[in-house]
Amino acid sequence: MRAPALNGHAIWAIYRFEMARTLRTLGQSILAPVISTSLYFVVFGAAIGSRISAVDGVSYGAFIVPGLLMLSLLTQSIANGSFGIFMPKFSGTIYEVLSAPISFVEILIGYVGASATKSIVLGLIILITARLFVPFHIAHPLMTALFLTLTSVTFSLFGFTLGIWADGFEKLQIVPALIVTPLTFLGGSFYSIAMLPAPWRQITLFNPVVYLISGLRWSFYGVADVAVGVSLAMTLVFLAGCLAAVGWMFRTGYRLKA
């Protein structure tokens, strides 16, 4: 009997398992980010935003939509991607995935695919929620979809490497809390980097999240801190970096196989 070249049943099993986990924890997976995003809109959009003049010709409430969307995408993609692989490692059920006739690529498609799906769905829900608070118009919807998808996949992959690396819950939390969230806040979620004083405007360009937010904002309003091509290129560089990291982990069995 020849084994098939691709174990589609296995990919589907993992994907479904992960999606079922989302549905089980619906509050945590979907409701919590929606509520926190709404709070941002109430505070920054409605209460404070009304006193801030338009940025790059876009009203402040509308201006922060792409930034907030990116904030949720990054945190949720990393959380989903890392939890999906961390939990089986933590509970010991990883033995089954490792002993199954499944390649690492298939494992990756199952886990990261499910994580990215959740992030994309969440992103759409946040867009709809935001629309309830501020009227905005998306100038380049296809580019929005592209950035949404690329970001979800890339940071689910990043989360996946984090989940393999982490050997405890603390490590799982520390990277999002100490690195990703600050970089997102400082990456222009709530301001245009043109608003920064001179040295910071250059320093902030070392923050990778600037490129993500700028690209997404360009797809909304056609205005950006950096050229959209640069944003897209940087996103692809992150994607390649994460793929390389996962590839190395799988080749060496890093923290998966003794």
Add this chain to the structure above:
Amino acid sequence: MPPIVSISNLSKTYASGFQALKSVDLAIEAGEIFALLGPNGAGRTTLIGIVCGIVNPSGGVVTAGGHDVVRDYRAARSLIGLVPQELSTDAFESVWATVNFSRGLFGKAPDRPYVEKLLKDLSLWDKRAAKIMTLSGGMKRRVMIAKALSHQPRILFLDEPTAGVDVELRRDMWEMVRSLRSTGVTIILTTHYIEEAQEMADRIAVMNRGEIILVEDKAALMATLGKKQLTLRLRQPLEGLPEALAGEPLTLSAGGCELVYAYDGAGGGAGVAALLARLADLGIAFKDLDTRESSLEDIFVSLVRAAP
């Protein structure tokens, strides 16, 4: 027929420098129940881990059903089901979902009737909708067996299947193993309970410190190494063995208070009866007697102790 699992020159040294396996060779025949005995740390779980793909070998070759477990892992692993020692389950999943998940993971199309029958056979059908976290330890063990059998493997590894399991479940499990064997499934089990190996296995291997120190047919092992022994506690201590009894396998112990007669278990009790009659003739009286048969456990302990 070629062996269904063939292990040659297999070694494993962990990153810590611990050498769990030192050049192990083993051939397991299709359709047998094979017991792997050994003290903790002997390397049994590492050996199973390598065959199943959970542990990377440091050297050597393993094939399952003729497929190399590293190079041709898809074909090899499709044949294998594993019930690990630890009770690792997805707490929030239902029994039904988790068993079907396993089947999918092993590349099999959904098969409701088969999974239904499997759950019924394992007395899990009533619990199919229950979350695994709500089940008792014994039921969780059954769930893990159901997961391992979900893809109809030809080779089943049971790592300490009856550790912490009550008597009833243990009997059920033995029954299940026998009925699986009757359908041609090869079963490799590790156990601490020598009784279990003695009861179930066709062949037995004893592992110690990363090496297989013995592989033997169970019946042959019992026959060659199994001894019976009769101990008579005498009323009056003897100073030496009476002339009339010279040549018999007798020894005096406990300062002449005990007379020990070693005999072959396979020979039946004829020698014992004759001995007792002769002792009566000689006027040697005893106040108590005791016979014991060396169990697999004795054999096992003596083997492991004898090993360097």
